Amino acid sequence: MDIITVLDNIHRVSDPGLITQYTGNLSGQVSDISCDSRRIEQGGMFFAVRGVHSDGHAFIPDAIKRGARWIVYDSDISPELLNTSDVIMLRVADVPLAMAHIAANYYGNPARAMKLIGITGTNGKTTTSCLIKSILQAYDKKTGLIGTIHHMVGNNTYSSSHTTPQAPEFQMFLKRMCDDGCQYVVSEVSSHALAQKRVDAVAFDAAVFTNLTRDHLDYHTNMEDYFNSKKRLFTELLNPKATAIINTDDIYGITLCRHLRELKRTTLSYGITTKADIMASDVEKTLTGLAFKLRCNAETYLVRSHLRGYINVYNILAAFAATLSLAIPVDVILRGISLLQGVRGRLEPIERGQDFAVFIDYAHTNDALDNLLSGVRRFYKGRIITVFGCGGNRDTGKRPMMGRIATTMSNFTIITNDNPRHEDPMDIIAQIKSGVVGNQYEIEPDRREAIKRGIYMAGAGDVVLIAGKGHETYQEVRGVRYPFDDREVAQAFIDERLGGNGVANPASGCNKMETILE
Numbered sequence: 408m409d410i411i412t413v414l415d416n417i418h419r420v421s422d423p424g425l426i427t428q429y430t431g432n433l434s435g436q437v438s439d440i441s442c443d444s445r446r447i448e449q450g451g452m453f454f455a456v457r458g459v460h461s462d463g464h465a466f467i468p469d470a471i472k473r474g475a476r477w478i479v480y481d482s483d484i485s486p487e488l489l490n491t492s493d494v495i496m497l498r499v500a501d502v503p504l505a506m507a508h509i510a511a512n513y514y515g516n517p518a519r520a521m522k523l524i525g526i527t528g529t530n531g532k533t534t535t536s537c538l539i540k541s542i543l544q545a546y547d548k549k550t551g552l553i554g555t556i557h558h559m560v561g562n563n564t565y566s567s568s569h570t571t572p573q574a575p576e577f578q579m580f581l582k583r584m585c586d587d588g589c590q591y592v593v594s595e596v597s598s599h600a601l602a603q604k605r606v607d608a609v610a611f612d613a614a615v616f617t618n619l620t621r622d623h624l625d626y627h628t629n630m631e632d633y634f635n636s637k638k639r640l641f642t643e644l645l646n647p648k649a650t651a652i653i654n655t656d657d658i659y660g661i662t663l664c665r666h667l668r669e670l671k672r673t674t675l676s677y678g679i680t681t682k683a684d685i686m687a688s689d690v691e692k693t694l695t696g697l698a699f700k701l702r703c704n705a706e707t708y709l710v711r712s713h714l715r716g717y718i719n720v721y722n723i724l725a726a727f728a729a730t731l732s733l734a735i736p737v738d739v740i741l742r743g744i745s746l747l748q749g750v751r752g753r754l755e756p757i758e759r760g761q762d763f764a765v766f767i768d769y770a771h772t773n774d775a776l777d778n779l780l781s782g783v784r785r786f787y788k789g790r791i792i793t794v795f796g797c798g799g800n801r802d803t804g805k806r807p808m809m810g811r812i813a814t815t816m817s818n819f820t821i822i823t824n825d826n827p828r829h830e831d832p833m834d835i836i837a838q839i840k841s842g843v844v845g846n847q848y849e850i851e852p853d854r855r856e857a858i859k860r861g862i863y864m865a866g867a868g869d870v871v872l873i874a875g876k877g878h879e880t881y882q883e884v885r886g887v888r889y890p891f892d893d894r895e896v897a898q899a900f901i902d903e904r905l906g907g908n909g910v911a912n913p914a915s916g917c918n919k920m921e922t923i924l925e
Contacts, residue, residue: 528617542743551584571600620774717782752877769877799830807842
């Protein structure tokens with residue numbers, strides 16, 4: 408694409424004169440764009456983004472060596488680089504902001520041809536996005552999806568390394584969706600993405616705030632910084648005529664809703680315990696999921712869903728409100744909710760004919776674990792056996808909190824490993840253990856053995872919760888990802904216990920932690 412088109416309107420973005428200086432001629436073609444020097448092609452544009460663990464400015468020489476003709480940067484660099492022949496150096500005030508707008512231009516601003524729904528919050532983003540997609544499909548609207556588990560363009564599924572990809576990849580997927588005829592896009596929007604301006608240069612037609620609880624404090628300075636990142640979706644990136652959908656059972660949701668109403672923005676609140684525009688009551692467990700009454704605009708509707716767990720009532724309310732704000736008929740919304748069979752790794756049942764329940768869930772924060780356990784307790788009367796661990800190189804403060812919640816709210820807890828990453832697994836377990844209450848727990852560092860222990864311990868009517876990894880199919884240890892799928896392991900041990908031939912060998916692809924760490 409021609410460089411003038413790529414840089415269209417950049418001088419009018421946010422700060423006056425976003426491009427502060429450049430070398431050489433602003434003429435020629437841009438062959439591709441990336442903030443990863445390893446992906447740069449001949450004639451490409453490289454963005455020197457400063458990350459948490461590395462600074463993209465250090466990779467400028469590598470990008471040039473690989474053929475980059477355009478370098479976008481915002482910090483001082485060596486005079487030798489500035490004088491590199493046939494390379495145009497564009498200094499900007501803010502690389503991530505420039506990258507977002509340049510990426511939108513490069514891919515032809517595809518968002519303008521579709522309606523975008525953004526979902527942000529600590530918990531519930533994935534399930535809410537799947538619910539909204541199901542509703543839109545029930546309305547015969549072709550819909551793209553960008554999220555934690557995967558990205559979807561029509562019937563094609565693409566792996567997801569981040570909940571919300573960097574701006575070039577985000578815009579690339581929007582372009583594919585637009586070309587595929589998608590009329591709507593549902594996107595999870597993480598706090599990292601908002602802080603790093605990955606989704607700037609688009610205007611959302613509806614935005615959902617699910618909740619805000621402790622998470623990512625290894626990245627954000629504090630909860631206020633975390634909240635302010637989330638708030639950007641509603642105060643800076645939402646179409647002026649769009650609706651903000653907010654959970655006002657959440658204290659941060661109340662604050663956000665009040666602030667937006669002061670700004671005269673359109674809001675729709677939802678909740679269960681506090682007064683809201685859309686409310687749920689009489690929540691019941693059914694043979695196939697759950698059911699409840701939903702009250703909106705003085706009307707009451709019966710909602711039936713295949714999803715399980717009390718926490719999913721909130722996700723259903725969020726999806727109902729978001730699609731209602733887009734003028735989708737209520738009967739279509741209710742049908743779309745009922746059509747979703749489940750979401751991978753989100754209170755996902757493993758049913759092999761056993762007389763006890765087994766669920767796989769992504770709960771990896773203290774609040775998510777609290778909601779998971781309290782929600783299961785509402786519907787199940789047997790013992791709750793919880794298997795969980797905490798990820799390494801992440802917020803350490805939540806570990807004792809999760810230990811306390813698990814041992815307080817479960818009948819028995821098995822503390823194990825999650826993704827230790829570059830930390831010593833036993834250090835993580837020790838921090839979890841510092842918060843435990845009572846003695847109804849045990850430690851089993853090998854996650855495979857911990858799952859086996861939970862399944863063999865369960866009696867009729869009991870519930871085994873395997874928490875923390877959800878949809879993930881790996882276990883990350885010292886920078887290496889080993890195959891590991893909680894679902895396959897659980898299925899195999901249930902079958903083994905029942906005396907059948909399991910669909911997966913319990914040891915298949917699941918390295919014992921002791922072996923991994925040798």
